[in-house]
Amino acid sequence: VLTQSPESLAVSLGERATINCKSSQSILYSSNNKNYLAWYQQKPGQPPKLLIYWASTRESGVPDRFSGSGSGTDFTLTISSLQAEDVAVYYCQQCFGTPTFGQGTRLEIK
Amino acid sequence: DVHLVESGGALVQPGGSLRLSCAASGFTFNTFDMNWLRQAPGKGLEWVSYISSSSSPIYYADSVKGRFTISRDNAKNSLSLQMNNLRVEDTAMYYCARDICTGSSCYYDYWGQGTLVTVSS
Numbered sequence: 001v002l003t004q005s006p007e008s009l010a011v012s013l014g015e016r017a018t019i020n021c022k023s024s025q026s027i028l029y030s031s032n033n034k035n036y037l038a039w040y041q042q043k044p045g046q047p048p049k050l051l052i053y054w055a056s057t058r059e060s061g062v063p064d065r066f067s068g069s070g071s072g073t074d075f076t077l078t079i080s081s082l083q084a085e086d087v088a089v090y091y092c093q094q095c096f097g098t099p100t101f102g103q104g105t106r107l108e109i110k
Numbered sequence: 111d112v113h114l115v116e117s118g119g120a121l122v123q124p125g126g127s128l129r130l131s132c133a134a135s136g137f138t139f140n141t142f143d144m145n146w147l148r149q150a151p152g153k154g155l156e157w158v159s160y161i162s163s164s165s166s167p168i169y170y171a172d173s174v175k176g177r178f179t180i181s182r183d184n185a186k187n188s189l190s191l192q193m194n195n196l197r198v199e200d201t202a203m204y205y206c207a208r209d210i211c212t213g214s215s216c217y218y219d220y221w222g223q224g225t226l227v228t229v230s231s
Contacts, residue, residue: 036216038216038217040155040218042155046223047205047207047221047222047223047224048155048218048221049221050210050217050218050219053210053216053217059219091154091155093155093217095211095214095215095216095217098157098169098171098172099157099215099216100157101154101155101156101157102154103154104154104155
């Protein structure tokens with residue numbers, strides 16, 4: 001089970017936004033030392049967009065203000081300087097076993 | 111450009127059947143594993159099914175196992191989801207999505223816009 005916190009977040013433009021994702025079990029695969037975790041951004045009326053995979057690898061074309069960190073059971077998505085276009089719902093997802101998603105975090109402008 | 115276009119969504123009664131399709135273009139379809147995912151109205155994301163590039167292996171979420179069947183036609187660059195014995199809780203936007211890994215479902219780098227399935231009497 002993936003549990004995201006907070007459920008919603010309001011951050012001022014230009015400020016840092018941090019979203020957490022906690023797994024009920026480790027999703028670090030020891031044989032390849034990879035964490036099986038991704039982050040997605042979903043804007044209203046659109047499908048999700050892949051931002052980060054393997055916990056910290058940025059997808060091609062994703063701005064470098066987005067970064068992922070963490071290992072084992074605790075992970076973080078950080079937006080270093082919030083832009084207006086970052087307003088969205090963010091989901092973490094694990095694929096260590098059957099793929100599952102966190103419940104989502106709604107990010108708004110303060 | 112990669113494009114995934116779903117079709118086939120509709121209003122169907124509980125116990126009914128529906129077949130969803132996903133037309134793929136802009137990439138070499140027969141070299142990528144594919145998935146179906148869904149999102150109930152106002153809710154989060156749920157992975158539904160996975161099919162490898164060669165159609166084996168195939169995996170399903172427990173919630174749809176025995177009722178849904180995923181398939182693909184590499185000659186036609188198409189992905190399908192046959193849904194039988196539909197339940198009210200299957201109501202959702204259904205997305206097809208390309209997998210960046212091979213051999214198992216992992217991350218989804220391209221998604222279609224989705225097709226809406228509503229199960230209601």
